[in-house]
Amino acid sequence: MDTIDRFISGLPKAELHLHIEGSLEPELMFALARRNGLALPFETIEAVRKAYEFSRLQDFLDIYYQGAQVLLTRADFHDLGMAYFRRLAADGGRHAEIFFDPQTHTDRGLPFAVAIDGLLSAMDEAEKTLGVTSKLILCFLRHLDEDAAFETLEQAKPYLDRIAGVGLDSSELGHPPSKFERVFEAAARLGLKRVAHAGEEGPPSYVWEALDLLHVDRIDHGNRSLEDDALVARLAAEQMTLTVCPLSNLKLCVVGDMTAHPIKTMLDKGLKPTLNSDDPAYFGGYLNDNYRAAARGVDLSLEDLAALARNSFTGSFLTPAQQAPHLAAIDAYVASFTGR
Numbered sequence: 001m002d003t004i005d006r007f008i009s010g011l012p013k014a015e016l017h018l019h020i021e022g023s024l025e026p027e028l029m030f031a032l033a034r035r036n037g038l039a040l041p042f043e044t045i046e047a048v049r050k051a052y053e054f055s056r057l058q059d060f061l062d063i064y065y066q067g068a069q070v071l072l073t074r075a076d077f078h079d080l081g082m083a084y085f086r087r088l089a090a091d092g093g094r095h096a097e098i099f100f101d102p103q104t105h106t107d108r109g110l111p112f113a114v115a116i117d118g119l120l121s122a123m124d125e126a127e128k129t130l131g132v133t134s135k136l137i138l139c140f141l142r143h144l145d146e147d148a149a150f151e152t153l154e155q156a157k158p159y160l161d162r163i164a165g166v167g168l169d170s171s172e173l174g175h176p177p178s179k180f181e182r183v184f185e186a187a188a189r190l191g192l193k194r195v196a197h198a199g200e201e202g203p204p205s206y207v208w209e210a211l212d213l214l215h216v217d218r219i220d221h222g223n224r225s226l227e228d229d230a231l232v233a234r235l236a237a238e239q240m241t242l243t244v245c246p247l248s249n250l251k252l253c254v255v256g257d258m259t260a261h262p263i264k265t266m267l268d269k270g271l272k273p274t275l276n277s278d279d280p281a282y283f284g285g286y287l288n289d290n291y292r293a294a295a296r297g298v299d300l301s302l303e304d305l306a307a308l309a310r311n312s313f314t315g316s317f318l319t320p321a322q323q324a325p326h327l328a329a330i331d332a333y334v335a336s337f338t339g340r
Contacts, residue, residue: 007302007337008291012329014095014312015088015276015287017220017243019139019169020119021068021101022279023084032070032079041066052282055253057201058171060282068104077118078125085126085134087280091288094326097135097316099167102152103144112155120162135164135317137195140183142168142175149183157190164317165193167220168210172202177209184214193217193317195243200254204228211240218243218315223254226262226269236270241315245278246294247285258297267304274312306334 026048033040042048054060071077081098088096098119105115119136126132138156140149156163166187168180177196184194198210200221207225210216211234222242225231235242244263249255255262266273275294280286285293291308294300300308313326 004295004300004302004305005292008288008295008305009092010333010337011092011291011305011309012094012326012333013092013287013291013309014097014274014316014326015093016097016218016241016274016312016316017099017245017276017278018084018096019099019101019279020081020084021071021104022064022283023087023281024067024071024080025083025281028080028083029067029070032072032076036070036072036076038070038072040070054251057173057252060252060279061171064279064282065104068101069108071105071115072110074114074118074121077115078122081119081122082125084280085122085130085132087286089126089130089132091286093132093287094329095133095313095316095318097137097164099137099139099169101139101141101169102155103141103148106152106155112152116156116159116162120159133318133322136162137165137167137193138163139167139169140180141170142179142197143171146180146183149180150186153183153186153190160190160192163192165195165217167194168196168198168214169220172197172200172206176202176206177214181213184216188215195220197221199224200249201252204231207231207235217241217317221245221249222273223249223262225271226265232269232271235272239272241311242266242271242273243276243315244273245276245283246290246297247280248278248283250293251283258293261294261297263294263308264298264300264304267307272311272315273308274315275308302334302338306330 026045123134194216195218196210197220198206218241220243313323
């Protein structure tokens with residue numbers, strides 16, 4: 001293990017862009033299918049992995065929604081959550097703000113409570129047994145209409161004390177943030193934080209809309225912001241957190257190879273990026289895999305990696321008092337590792 005690998009392994013960090021349904025590994029998919037008496041369209045785990053070879057967002061989403069069909073009970077969602085939290089803890093992750101897509105489940109007949117109750121119980125267990133804290137972000141599927149999003153927000157109201165915010169995900173192109181302006185305004189009135197996927201496949205104008213119409217607290221992805229100098233200047237001035245996902249970008253051909261990834265450019269331009277795994281079961285790696293891929297691809301220094309880890313806490317929805325011990329832990333770790 002080289003110096004960079006060793007440094008990443010022990011570096012305290014948080015994850016701010018993780019779709020919990022996207023952490024469904026083929027092994028767990030098969031186990032849940034067996035438990036629930038479901039037949040899968042795949043004969044073997046290897047066949048599932050083969051199906052994960054896609055090159056664009058829509059192809060990924062098609063199999064993502066297919067895989068979610070095995071999630072039927074509170075226990076299924078609990079087990080899905082705990083499998084992820086164990087991986088995160090092993091990567092030095094101390095906090096996660098996870099997305100879930102209730103419409104993926106309610107649209108196939110599951111009660112809203114099944115998914116959220118299972119995930120909340122996993123979040124509670126992870127804090128007790130692994131020391132990993134977490135927050136839950138409810139995402140609206142942007143390929144559906146705003147009325148459907150309002151319906152989901154209404155279903156969420158009994159759980160508002162356990163939901164940190166709302167997000168916007170699924171197919172980006174053709175579904176601009178402006179389509180969801182009213183429901184985000186309603187979420188704000190309920191005291192919820194707001195985030196949105198923008199500037200992954202969609203143009204910089206989608207990032208502007210997320211900022212000016214949805215009034216987001218974070219931008220998820222944001223890669224294409226770099227095409228617009230005025231937008232870069234604004235993001236830098238506001239220190240808007242960007243939740244960047246290197247292996248996802250590679251798998252979905254947002255970048256041709258990791259040497260072309262913009263994470264270093266973002267840092268150099270004074271932006272506030274973080275590193276995340278997005279949908280790790282589908283994109284070939286969890287949190288530390290993304291740190292390593294980015295570090296190797298664009299030659300990130302130890303200082304760069306520490307800055308990204310700090311951003312993951314200061315860009316989180318933890319309070320400053322809750323962030324402080326994590327930031328102190330990073331400083332202590334860096335000092336110990338470098339002998340300074």
